[in-house]
Amino acid sequence: MTLDIVQMVLITVLAAATPLILAGIGELVAERSGVLNLGVEGMMIFGAAVSFAVAVQTGSTFLGALGGAAAGLLLAALFGILTVGLAANQVASGLSLTILGLGLSGLVGANYVGMKRDPAPHLSLPGLTDLPGLGRLVFGQDAFVYTAVALVVAVSWFLWRTRAGLTLRAIGDDHVATHALGLKVRKVRFLSVLFGGACAGLGGAYLALAYTPFWSPGMTAGRGWIALALVVFASWRPLRVAAGALLFGGATVLQLHAQAAGLGLPGQLLSALPYLATILALVLLSLGQRHGGSLAPASLGRVFTPSR
Amino acid sequence: MATAPFPSAPPPGPRPGPTPLFGAYGIVKRFGSFTANDGVDLEIRAGEIHALLGENGAGKSTLMKILYGLLEPTEGVVTHKGDIVQLPNPEAARRLGIGMVFQHFSLCENLTVAENIALVMPKDLSGRALADRIAKLGIDYGLHLEPDRPVWSLSAGERQRIEIVRCLLQDPSLVILDEPTSVLTPGEAEVLFTMLERLRAEGRALLYISHRLDEVRRLCVRATILRGGKVVGACNPQEETARSLAAMMVGSAVREVTGRAAGTVGAERLRLDRLTLPAPGLHATSLRDVTLGVSGGEILGIAGIAGNGQAELFAALSGETRAPDPDAVRIDGAAVGALGINARRRLGAAFVPEERNGHAAAPLMSLSENALLSRYPTAPLTRFGLLRLGAARDLARRVIEAFDVRKAGPDPAAGTLSGGNLQKFVVGREILAEPGVLVINQPTWGVDAAAAAHIRQAVIDLSARGAAILVISQDLDELFEIAGSIAVLHDGTLSTAVPAGETTREAIGLLMGGSGDASAEPRDASKAVTHAH
Numbered sequence: 077m078t079l080d081i082v083q084m085v086l087i088t089v090l091a092a093a094t095p096l097i098l099a100g101i102g103e104l105v106a107e108r109s110g111v112l113n114l115g116v117e118g119m120m121i122f123g124a125a126v127s128f129a130v131a132v133q134t135g136s137t138f139l140g141a142l143g144g145a146a147a148g149l150l151l152a153a154l155f156g157i158l159t160v161g162l163a164a165n166q167v168a169s170g171l172s173l174t175i176l177g178l179g180l181s182g183l184v185g186a187n188y189v190g191m192k193r194d195p196a197p198h199l200s201l202p203g204l205t206d207l208p209g210l211g212r213l214v215f216g217q218d219a220f221v222y223t224a225v226a227l228v229v230a231v232s233w234f235l236w237r238t239r240a241g242l243t244l245r246a247i248g249d250d251h252v253a254t255h256a257l258g259l260k261v262r263k264v265r266f267l268s269v270l271f272g273g274a275c276a277g278l279g280g281a282y283l284a285l286a287y288t289p290f291w292s293p294g295m296t297a298g299r300g301w302i303a304l305a306l307v308v309f310a311s312w313r314p315l316r317v318a319a320g321a322l323l324f325g326g327a328t329v330l331q332l333h334a335q336a337a338g339l340g341l342p343g344q345l346l347s348a349l350p351y352l353a354t355i356l357a358l359v360l361l362s363l364g365q366r367h368g369g370s371l372a373p374a375s376l377g378r379v380f381t382p383s384r
Numbered sequence: 385m386a387t388a389p390f391p392s393a394p395p396p397g398p399r400p401g402p403t404p405l406f407g408a409y410g411i412v413k414r415f416g417s418f419t420a421n422d423g424v425d426l427e428i429r430a431g432e433i434h435a436l437l438g439e440n441g442a443g444k445s446t447l448m449k450i451l452y453g454l455l456e457p458t459e460g461v462v463t464h465k466g467d468i469v470q471l472p473n474p475e476a477a478r479r480l481g482i483g484m485v486f487q488h489f490s491l492c493e494n495l496t497v498a499e500n501i502a503l504v505m506p507k508d509l510s511g512r513a514l515a516d517r518i519a520k521l522g523i524d525y526g527l528h529l530e531p532d533r534p535v536w537s538l539s540a541g542e543r544q545r546i547e548i549v550r551c552l553l554q555d556p557s558l559v560i561l562d563e564p565t566s567v568l569t570p571g572e573a574e575v576l577f578t579m580l581e582r583l584r585a586e587g588r589a590l591l592y593i594s595h596r597l598d599e600v601r602r603l604c605v606r607a608t609i610l611r612g613g614k615v616v617g618a619c620n621p622q623e624e625t626a627r628s629l630a631a632m633m634v635g636s637a638v639r640e641v642t643g644r645a646a647g648t649v650g651a652e653r654l655r656l657d658r659l660t661l662p663a664p665g666l667h668a669t670s671l672r673d674v675t676l677g678v679s680g681g682e683i684l685g686i687a688g689i690a691g692n693g694q695a696e697l698f699a700a701l702s703g704e705t706r707a708p709d710p711d712a713v714r715i716d717g718a719a720v721g722a723l724g725i726n727a728r729r730r731l732g733a734a735f736v737p738e739e740r741n742g743h744a745a746a747p748l749m750s751l752s753e754n755a756l757l758s759r760y761p762t763a764p765l766t767r768f769g770l771l772r773l774g775a776a777r778d779l780a781r782r783v784i785e786a787f788d789v790r791k792a793g794p795d796p797a798a799g800t801l802s803g804g805n806l807q808k809f810v811v812g813r814e815i816l817a818e819p820g821v822l823v824i825n826q827p828t829w830g831v832d833a834a835a836a837a838h839i840r841q842a843v844i845d846l847s848a849r850g851a852a853i854l855v856i857s858q859d860l861d862e863l864f865e866i867a868g869s870i871a872v873l874h875d876g877t878l879s880t881a882v883p884a885g886e887t888t889r890e891a892i893g894l895l896m897g898g899s900g901d902a903s904a905e906p907r908d909a910s911k912a913v914t915h916a917h
Contacts, residue, residue: 239507246492246503253490257504258453258474374494 079209085329086213090221091287092325093318095120095279095296097224099303100310100317101231102148102275108235108312109268110248110375114170115155116276117300118177119148123277124284125181128188128291131284137196141220141281148277149270151177156269160262163379174300181293188291196220196286220282225318227275232314244268248373251380261380276300302351309359311371320354327353403466405430405589406451406482406558411460413446420446421457422613428558433580433590435600435621438610439633439832441802444593447610448560451591452484453477478504483556485547487563491535498531501550521549525579540690541572548579559583560591565599571897577603595633595832597626598861611635634834650680653852654733654821655714659707661700669693669876671700676871676878678852680820683843684881685867686856687892693876694856695738698825701854702735703728715821726761734758734819736811738826738856740803744810747799751791752780754798755813762817779816787812788838804835811839815846822846825856840866860889874898 099116106113113119126147131140155173158164196218199205204215235241244264247254251261279299284291302324310316327350335346404427413421421443428434438444449455451462453471461468464480471477474484491500498515505514515531522528527545535543544564551559561580565573580603584590594600600607601621609617609632617632624632655677663670671693678684688694699705700713707713707721714720715731725735735758737743745754756776760766765775777795784791787808791801798806807828814822827843828836844866847853856873857863863870864884871881872895879895 239502242495242499242502246495246499249492249494250490253486253492254503256454256474256486256490258478259503374492 083209083213087217088329089322089325090213090217092328093321094221094224094325095282095287095299096303096306096321096324097228097318098220098279098282099276099300100306100321101224101227101314102272102279103303104307104310104312104314104317105231105235105244105275106265106268106272107307107376108248108373109244109265110251110373110378110380111156111159111265111269111272112166112170112377113152113155113159113173113269113272114167114304115151115173115177115300116272116303117296117298118174119151119273119276120177120280120283120300120303121181121294121296122151122177122184123148123280124295125185125188125280125291127277127281128191128193128284129184131193132188132191137193137285138219140285141196141278144281144284145274145277148273148275148280150273151180152269152273152276155273156266159379160265160269163381166377166379178294185291185293189293190290192290193285195289196282218286220278220286223278224282228314228318235314245373248375251375251378255380255382261382265380276303279303302354305355308372309355312373320357323357324350324354402429404428404463405465407463407466408447408451409461409463411447411450411462412458413443413450413455414458419613421450421460424460424610424613424615426608426615428589428591430557430589431584431587432606433584433592433604435604435607436591436593436610437595437597437600437607437629437633439595439804439834441804441832442610442633443613444610445562446613448484448562448591448593451477451558452482452560474504478554478556481555481557483551483554483559485544485551485559485561485564489543489547491543491546493536494534496532496534497529497538497546500535500546501531501553504550505553517553518549521552525552525582526575527552527579541568544568544572544576552583556588558589558591560593562593563595564592565594565596571893573599597621597629597833600629601626609633630833633832649682650850650852652677652679653716654678654701654823654854656701657712657714659700659709659712661696661705661707663876664696664699664705669696671696671876674700674873674876674878676854676881678821678854680850680852681847682869683847683853683855683867685863685870685884686854686873686878687860687863687870687896688856688858688873689896690858692873692896694825694873696876697873697878698735698737698823698856701823702733702737729758729761729817732820734814734817734822736814736822736824736827738829740806740810741799745798745806748797750780750795750797751784751789751801751809752776752795754809755780755783758813759817779813783809783812783816786816787842804831807831808835808838811842815842818849818851819846820851822851822853823856824853826859827855827857828859828862829857836862860892863892864889872896 099120103113103116123144127140127144130143131137151173155169158169159166198216198218201215205211235245243259247259247261247264255261280296283295288295306317306320310320331346331349335343406428408424408426411421411424412419424443424447426447436444436447446455450457453474453476456472462471463469469480498518501518502514518529518531527549529545529549535546564576568576580590592600592604601624604621607619607621608615611633621629656674659671659674661671669692674697676684686697696705700707703723703725710719710721712721715728715733718731720728720731741747746757752773753776756765756771759779763779765772765779780795783789789805789809791805801809811824811827824843827839831839840862843853843855855863855867867884869881869883870887870892872879872892874896875898
């Protein structure tokens with residue numbers, strides 16, 4: 077059944093894209109508020125380690141996912157205190173956060189290396205899930221995938237349809253002006269950073285609890301960095317982040333099949349393909365829609381200290 | 385130097401008479417050891433335009449921020465209709481009916497007009513309803529705005545209109561205006577004055593902060609004057625002269641600028657010949673066939689509304705933009721169009737750009753390092769490619785002494801100086817080089833009266849020593865004060881220079897608005913509004 081093969085491929089593409097969507101959407105919110113958090117990789121891997129440990133200890137995938145999000149949130153809180161509260165340099169703090177997260181994840185995960193758990197349960201709706209062609213794709217995913225899709229929609233709606241979202245975007249655009257209007261620049265930025273951390277942690281949890289599902293050191297394999305790049309090339313738009321993540325997932329699956337088929341190209345080159353393809357596509361996309369003003373939040377990465 | 389008599393400062397505390405709409409009594413605001421406001425009293429009545437006068441650093445902004453809830457006073461109270469009120473944040477101030485029109489607009493460039501306005505509106509007002517309100521206000525007050533335009537695409541006048549509309553949508557009883565005309569053309573300012581008068585007639589109170597004394601004398605019947613954080617006087621500006629007001633602000637008589645450049649006295653030293661440059665960016669202006677000549681001893685003023693090619697003209701003169709034809713720019717006869725800024729400096733030219741922080745000076749670097757930045761090609765500040773820091777400090781010290789630059793510490797970072805003092809430093813740095821050609825863009829923008837007089841006098845004195853000087857300014861008063869002849873830059877084309885004594889403000893103003901050029905389309909909707917009334 078070719079339909080089933082197509083469905084299988086799409087399911088693997090979506091699975092590869094989900095952690096990038098989760099981490100990317102979180103980072104997008106933080107960056108829209110003006111904070112560049114380069115610690116996504118660190119928050120992700122720490123989230124992965126903690127989620128696996130919690131899930132093994134409690135036997136609950138749900139609590140594991142919650143633990144992963146909390147772990148990302150914890151690191152993000154540290155980052156927020158440094159950069160939003162104490163006006164530390166965002167680039168340096170973010171890079172340190174990644175190194176810290178990698179280290180902490182090794183510590184937390186040390187006793188869990190080699191353990192295996194059942195993957196997160198998939199949705200099963202009698203009748204619907206068994207529909208040929210798209211039943212399992214639409215009605216047979218795990219909760220992480222549905223959460224990721226819901227987050228894309230919710231964040232789009234939040235940023236462009238609510239007052240709080242408008243405030244967040246305004247603060248990212250000009251923190252001096254919004255501060256002068258009496259908007260709470262640091263509060264909004266801190267909350268945005270926390271949201272970004274929780275999302276990154278959840279993305280890590282997905283890797284450890286559903287995608288692989290086991291813990292191994294360094295298992296995020298640079299996905300945090302890809303998520304960061306996705307946000308930039310997607311010009312800070314949630315739907316484009318999702319599209320970029322799917323493209324990356326697609327290229328990942330494609331290169332796996334290509335390697336298996338033995339195309340004669342070096343494996344390393346094929347492994348680099350998803351990264352190249354994603355960056356290329358998003359660069360073309362962002363070239364096509366330059367129209368003046370700035371695509372990036374104008375205050376992105378700039379430290380804010382309220383003037384007297 | 386004669387000291388003008390001051391009206392005696394009123395005693396602190398509420399005064400007898402009708403209850404003011406808003407009062408501030410005994411306001412003290414300290415930042416560490418620095419006292420920005422020291423026992424300030426201010427009463428604002430409904431239906432008046434009250435002027436708040438003072439030099440940069442006199443404490444005007446601090447007082448204004450306290451009234452708008454951005455700062456909490458160390459001591460003192462604010463009253464509303466006689467009751468003491470707390471203003472912990474701008475939202476509280478807005479609820480009491482206080483609105484603010486900021487000098488450096490507090491607008492987010494990448495948001496639309498409607499989004500910028502929605503930021504401070506009650507939560508239930510948004511989307512279509514808000515756009516309708518904006519449109520209605522536009523019709524009522526002649527403040528036309530397109531709600532869906534992003535702010536980055538708008539002119540300064542349009543941006544101020546957003547600030548005013550945002551303020552009026554909250555139906556304020558007190559409107560605070562901080563230097564509202566500093567970015568406007570004379571025509572735009574007229575529209576603003578008419579509207580302020582109307583707001584006053586509606587019974588609103590207006591607090592008008594400015595150091596343009598002519599405007600204050602025209603609009604206001606009561607003024608409070610601040611100096612060094614204290615109230616030093618209250619007066620009716622219409623009974624004072626601009627000079628007596630300035631004297632109260634600075635505490636001594638302002639030096640009158642003397643000896644306006646008389647006209648051509650030497651050979652031509654700076655020439656532009658049919659300079660044509662494409663626009664360097666999306667929101668930049670292209671220059672078309674710009675021709676001008678400045679002789680030694682002459683000051684040529686370039687008037688024009690911001691964004692009509694001033695920045696591009698300055699860049700072409702300084703060498704930040706190279707001309708396609710080397711002959712298009714000449715300094716003392718030498719074709720310099722293809723030369724960079726340092727090569728032009730070595731030929732005896734000097735340049736003062738518009739933006740003090742970030743263009744003329746690096747804010748985080750010390751004054752001596754900033755002296756190095758523009759002077760190392762021409763002054764003996766390097767040896768074998770190494771910096772002579774002692775010589776740089778000497779140079780900075782000479783500038784500081786000659787131009788009376790007030791600063792904290794021996795060699796502070798440029799960014800710690802007030803605007804007027806940094807401008808004096810930047811201008812002084814170039815003038816002490818005794819340039820043969822000086823190009824200066826907005827010499828006294830946002831600078832207080834005393835510093836502005838100092839700078840203008842220094843420019844005039846330099847021209848008297850034989851230098852050719854080109855002054856680009858939006859301030860017509862300034863140009864008429866110092867320039868021997870004036871040309872107008874509009875949409876990248878330069879009008880023929882006319883002697884300042886043979887033209888009028890109105891004639892120049894018309895050229896600035898493009899009325900001298902039938903082919904130019906109106907850049908600004910406010911002109912249409914003027915005609916509609």
